[in-house]
Amino acid sequence: MSPSTSPRFFSEKEVARHRTKDSCWVLLGTRVYDVTGFLRMHPGGEALILRRSGGDVSGEMEGPPHRHSENARRWMEQYYIGELQRDCSSSSSAEDCEEEQTLRERRTTPQKTAEKEDDDDSCSYSRCKPLDLDKDLVDWHKPLVWQVGNLGENYDTWVHQPVDRPIRLFGNPFLEATTKTPWYWVPAVWLPIVFYFSWQWCTTLAQESTRLSLTSDYSVPIPVYSFPVLFMAGWFLWSFIEYCIHRFLFHLKPPAHNYYLITIHFVLHGQHHKSPFDGSRLVFPPFLAGIVVAAFYFFLQKTLPEGLCLPVFVGGLSGYVVYDMIHYYLHYGSPKKGSYMYGLKAYHVKHHFEHQRAGFGITTTFWDHPFNTVIPDEKF
Incomplete structure (x- = not known):
């Protein structure tokens, strides 16, 4: 999902329905991810994700047994599809509902959020956001082999921040x-x-x-x-x-x-x-x-x-x-x-x-x- 696009909202019941190899969703807090394409790549095996599908994996991301790296978190952002829309019923506290509404309003104004993140030195674009084809250091619409040499001292950091997309090296x-x-x-x-x-x-x-x-x-x-x-x-x-x-x-x-x-x-x-x-x-x-x-x-x-x-x-x-x-x-x-x-x-x-x-x-x-x-x- 493009950073400039307002997120979609999904109910808890809708997220919980996606618990198969053909459609596997997980939550990270209130953020919803479709990790179906990542199942066979996961180092712990697809069964590990499927057992936790439809639910929140925040605890597993923090560990133990494994605390996921910043690159792993950035990688996960490529599968972000929207936000969780909780039912603010009588079982939820007024404070929780108010906090949920505030968070929702913040995430539906991505431009302001992006500007805030850009000012935060502890959360640089390259480590905390999904790949934005229009803002990356290279033009992904063109062959990369003739571009990477121009990255200079940015090359080593850039090349070790993995993405889940094919690479075209040559135009020929x-x-x-x-x-x-x-x-x-x-x-x-x-x-x-x-x-x-x-x-x-x-x-x-x-x-x-x-x-x-x-x-x-x-x-x-x-x-x-x-x-x-x-x-x-x-x-x-x-x-x-x-x-x-x-x-x-x-x-x-x-x-x-x-x-x-x-x-x-x-x-x-x-x-x-x-x-x-x-x-x-x-x-x-x-x-x-x-x-x-x-x-x-x-x-x-x-x-x-x-x-x-x-x-x-x-x-x-x-x-x-x-x-x-x-x-x-x-x-x-x-x-x-x-x-x-x-x-x-x-x-x-x-x-x-x-x-x-x-x-x-x-x-x-x-x-x-x-x-x-x-x-x-x-x-x-």
Whole structure:
């Protein structure tokens, strides 16, 4: 709802009727929100919201167990649809009715309210209001890729205030299409390569002619049953690369004065933080992933003895495929509460909405511990 539009009013009975997956409304005080489109995105699972649908979620927003961040509150404002109109009957006190009427009159004069909020330093526009397409720092009606570089020192704050709307990077339809990848392209492109190299390595070793040279005069045969060990070593190595790319490349803060580095950062990862539930940009496009995969292969080829490169490579490549699939699931899946994936989803959502400088692990939080980037536990 536009800030300049007078709100609609709903009765308590009308709000209470919307308690299904097809139509789910909640209250935050007297404000009414239609969160139907957010159900599958909620880190706690859709059942958690459905159990509280039709009612006030103010207590859950404040916690415990989880105090929602300012970004989460701003995100919720995108689903605001109107105000609650309570029945001021004899069961309600005169003071409550008078307060309700005053609040209603205030919210039906949005221009005056907006001016008051603009004068309040503790509640800036960027953190307390829903996205206003006409007042945002960029023009959402045009491709964003050529605009974000002009944000300068405002870029880092702007890009880490997520919105629930699609992003158009390029005006050219072909360029725009290359930035979007359905999730199933990842296993479709890379798993055949994993299977081919695995088969090639195992059939070669089955001939018992491949040996590992330990010295110039001594070598040992490489048994076929070493494949699982080397495969898992590659997978473990990928988990470290995954962490490093996410932390040191994707979250490298570009200099405020450098238009080009800001633009590159936005294309690589900033757009994902700005629109974290854009399903077409949750996995790597094959051509971009191919650069990383090729670099990984040549690195292993130069550093590992002959005969060990392939199993480590396919293990790492498999780790990448699982990484992209898990990343997609963390945004759109509904894991069972208490499961490993449930914990990962909650961890990753905190990274997006509250702790952008921590929580860089996607498939595992293992590397966050030695590098001291673990998202801290909440304290009440």
